[in-house]
Amino acid sequence: MELIVALGIGVLAGSGVWLLLRPRTFQVIIGLSLVSYAVNLFIFGMGRLRTGMPPVLEPGTAGDPAHYADPVPQALILTAIVIGFATTALFLVVLLAARGLTGTDHVDGREREQS
Amino acid sequence: MSGWSSHLVLVPILLPLLAGATMLLFDERSRTLKAGINLAATLALMAAAAGLLYIADSAGFDSPLNVYLLGNWAAPFGIVLVLEKLSALMLMLTSILALASLVFSLARWHRAGVYYHALFQFLLMGLNGAFLTGDLFNLFVFFEVMLAASYGLVLHGSGVIRVKAGMHYIAINLVASFLFLIGVSLIYGVTGTLNMADLAARVPQIAAEDRMLLETGAAVLGVAFLVKAGMWPLSFWLPTTYTAAAPPVAAVFAIMSKVGVYVVLRLSLLLFSGGAEGPAQFGGDWLLYGGMATIAFGMIGVLAAQETARIAGFTILVSSGTLLAAIGTNRVDVTVGALFYLVSSTLAISAFFLLIELVERGREFGADMLAVTREAFGEYDDTEAEDDADVGMPLPATMAILGICFLSCAVLLAGLPPLSGFIAKFALLAGLFQSAGPDGAGTVAGATWAFVALLILSGLAALIAMTRAGIRSLWDSDEDHVPRIGVIEMAPVAGLLLLCAALTVQAGPVMAYMQATARSLHEPGSYVQDVLATPRSLPGALEHRP
Numbered sequence: 001m002e003l004i005v006a007l008g009i010g011v012l013a014g015s016g017v018w019l020l021l022r023p024r025t026f027q028v029i030i031g032l033s034l035v036s037y038a039v040n041l042f043i044f045g046m047g048r049l050r051t052g053m054p055p056v057l058e059p060g061t062a063g064d065p066a067h068y069a070d071p072v073p074q075a076l077i078l079t080a081i082v083i084g085f086a087t088t089a090l091f092l093v094v095l096l097a098a099r100g101l102t103g104t105d106h107v108d109g110r111e112r113e114q115s
Numbered sequence: 116m117s118g119w120s121s122h123l124v125l126v127p128i129l130l131p132l133l134a135g136a137t138m139l140l141f142d143e144r145s146r147t148l149k150a151g152i153n154l155a156a157t158l159a160l161m162a163a164a165a166g167l168l169y170i171a172d173s174a175g176f177d178s179p180l181n182v183y184l185l186g187n188w189a190a191p192f193g194i195v196l197v198l199e200k201l202s203a204l205m206l207m208l209t210s211i212l213a214l215a216s217l218v219f220s221l222a223r224w225h226r227a228g229v230y231y232h233a234l235f236q237f238l239l240m241g242l243n244g245a246f247l248t249g250d251l252f253n254l255f256v257f258f259e260v261m262l263a264a265s266y267g268l269v270l271h272g273s274g275v276i277r278v279k280a281g282m283h284y285i286a287i288n289l290v291a292s293f294l295f296l297i298g299v300s301l302i303y304g305v306t307g308t309l310n311m312a313d314l315a316a317r318v319p320q321i322a323a324e325d326r327m328l329l330e331t332g333a334a335v336l337g338v339a340f341l342v343k344a345g346m347w348p349l350s351f352w353l354p355t356t357y358t359a360a361a362p363p364v365a366a367v368f369a370i371m372s373k374v375g376v377y378v379v380l381r382l383s384l385l386l387f388s389g390g391a392e393g394p395a396q397f398g399g400d401w402l403l404y405g406g407m408a409t410i411a412f413g414m415i416g417v418l419a420a421q422e423t424a425r426i427a428g429f430t431i432l433v434s435s436g437t438l439l440a441a442i443g444t445n446r447v448d449v450t451v452g453a454l455f456y457l458v459s460s461t462l463a464i465s466a467f468f469l470l471i472e473l474v475e476r477g478r479e480f481g482a483d484m485l486a487v488t489r490e491a492f493g494e495y496d497d498t499e500a501e502d503d504a505d506v507g508m509p510l511p512a513t514m515a516i517l518g519i520c521f522l523s524c525a526v527l528l529a530g531l532p533p534l535s536g537f538i539a540k541f542a543l544l545a546g547l548f549q550s551a552g553p554d555g556a557g558t559v560a561g562a563t564w565a566f567v568a569l570l571i572l573s574g575l576a577a578l579i580a581m582t583r584a585g586i587r588s589l590w591d592s593d594e595d596h597v598p599r600i601g602v603i604e605m606a607p608v609a610g611l612l613l614l615c616a617a618l619t620v621q622a623g624p625v626m627a628y629m630q631a632t633a634r635s636l637h638e639p640g641s642y643v644q645d646v647l648a649t650p651r652s653l654p655g656a657l658e659h660r661p
Contacts, residue, residue: 020290025282032289039293046304072309073300076252080296083259087292090266091285097270098278107286109279 001049005041012038023112025095025105029088036084040077047073120170124183124198126163127206127243130156135236143229150221153232157217160239161210164203171203172628180642182249182649190647191313197249197646200632201454205246205370205377208458211614212370212465213239215607219469220363222604227272227361234271238264238367245374249646251299251309254378258295258343262288265371268364269356280352280359287352291342298336305329312646315385315639333386337379337398344375345435347408354416354428362472365427366465372431373461376438380450383442385639399443403562406440409433410569414576423471423584427464430528433573434460440566441543448549450633452542455626459535459618463527466611470520473600473608474588513600516609518589523612525581530574535618540570542626 012034019031047070055071057063095105102109134156138149170181181198184190217235225231241261248254266288269281303309305325306317321329338349345353353372357365383398413432420426434456441453523534530540547563618625635641 028286035293039296042297043300046300079256087263087289090263091289094278094282094285098282101275101278
């Protein structure tokens with residue numbers, strides 16, 4: 001399981017970074033989304049990977065931490081997802097505004113001169 | 116701390132939140148109402164910040180810190196707000212800049228786009244929260260609040276230049292936020308806590324094999340803050356963005372780069388200075404050399420800049436670089452000077468951003484073209500091209516006052532006597548030489564010499580650039596086209612500069628405050644103890660309150 005998660009994070013982050021460095025604004029925004037998925041998975045992994053463990057204590061029992069997953073990273077991811085979603089939406093608006101004002105979807109607002 | 120004054124810590128966060136949320140309910144037609152709410156909230160914020168500064172100042176060195184347990188959960192489990200000397204100072208500085216920028220924008224800039232007032236208050240909320248919080252993840256949330264508001268404000272006034280600069284700014288800061296998250300989660304993975312005080316207590320006990328992971332986390336986290344602070348290889352976005360932003364917005368943004376510096380100062384001293392074993396002051400050399408590279412880059416930029424606004428953008432880099440290098444030296448005496456420099460340079464740069472707009476307004480063809488710096492020559496016509504008639508009472512002797520203000524800015528930024536820039540630089544230099552002496556060696560290290568040289572050279576560069584810009588825009592301009600400037604546009608600039616003058620006159624008490632701040636920063640033991648030992652208030656106590 002660790003290998004699959006690690007590979008998943010690596011592939012997402014790698015493709016995200018590659019897309020981030022591309023010249024088209026749409027590629028940048030997709031890259032940002034992929035990186036944010038990778039980061040969220042990474043936070044999840046920092047709470048240690050365990051299968052079949054609930055993060056919430058059952059009522060009436062004194063919890064033994066060995067039988068429960070760490071709830072804090074899961075809460076962090078929830079916050080990070082919300083914030084990442086909002087900022088990505090905002091970025092999308094700016095992207096459209098830039099497209100409308102400059103007439104191109106290049107990140108610098110103008111095409112590179114063909115030499 | 117008892118009674119209502121203990122809840123005062125919440126005011127700098129709640130007040131802007133409520134004010135901003137209230138303003139969202141009104142549409143753009145009721146702009147006067149919004150301006151009124153914004154002004155009232157900012158004034159109240161200033162009063163609260165002054166109260167907090169008084170509380171922090173009057174507390175003795177050994178008396179416990181003002182720790183506020185949100186939700187009444189004890190420290191490592193709940194989120195805490197911590198008021199101590201440095202955060203109180205930053206709150207005060209923020210509210211001063213906010214008031215100056217807001218009053219300036221009321222003349223005309225707040226009409227250049229929608230939701231200016233609401234975004235302005237949310238920005239203040241994020242800034243104040245970042246200064247007050249004692250929890251790493253909470254810091255992330257306040258950072259995002261601040262950044263989200265700043266994304267909106269960068270685009271205020273619209274136009275091609277702002278949208279282009281804003282897009283780069285947003286993309287870079289989004290990536291920096293992801294780095295922030297990676298760093299935070301790595302640190303959590305190793306230590307199992309996010310509370311800064313608890314973290315400081317646990318860092319020395321980390322097993323040696325986990326230490327590298329922790330340092331990786333701290334380094335990634337550091338990169339995220341250094342992007343904000345504008346350290347050299349990460350700073351190319353900063354001058355462009357600040358130049359493109361509307362002047363009142365840029366004036367508030369002057370404090371935003373200081374947020375990064377603030378967090379670096381707080382965390383590096385808290386986490387890595389008290390470590391018994393392991394490399395003490397992790398990353399200090401990086402900060403020192405990176406800071407010096409930033410000064411050098413900013414210096415070259417100041418000399419090379421064609422537009423006056425761009426000079427201001429690069430002076431932010433010089434200021435950030437100086438602060439980072441000073442933090443990198445990790446000496447109490449240098450930190451004292453750095454804190455004084457932080458206040459002085461932030462006020463000066465903020466005043467400079469506002470002043471540039473007024474001066475440049477005279478350089479274009481009279482006031483009806485409305486100085487949006489160079490954009491006025493662009494091919495498009497912006498919404499901010501408003502009628503000039505409603506600036507209010509025009510200021511007499513405009514050129515003379517502008518000239519005096521420009522001169523003061525130049526003197527402050529170059530660090531020449533008699534204003535506070537000189538005292539700040541002198542304190543930095545004195546700290547650098549002084550602390551080299553008693554520490555055994557007696558000689559001044561090579562890196563320190565380089566830092567000293569860069570400090571002085573950066574002052575020279577600022578002086579040359581400012582002289583050139585001043586001649587070009589004040590002496591060289593057409594006599595017939597004196598800019599028409601309202602009193603409420605001039606007042607914030609003059610106010611900020613007068614504050615710098617007051618800093619000079621009152622340098623003794625201010626320096627004493629900085630010394631106490633630096634001392635408590637370099638001895639994080641009491642901070643850790645105070646935060647972790649703060650008792651929960653008992654349920655009975657709440658019920659008995661009248």
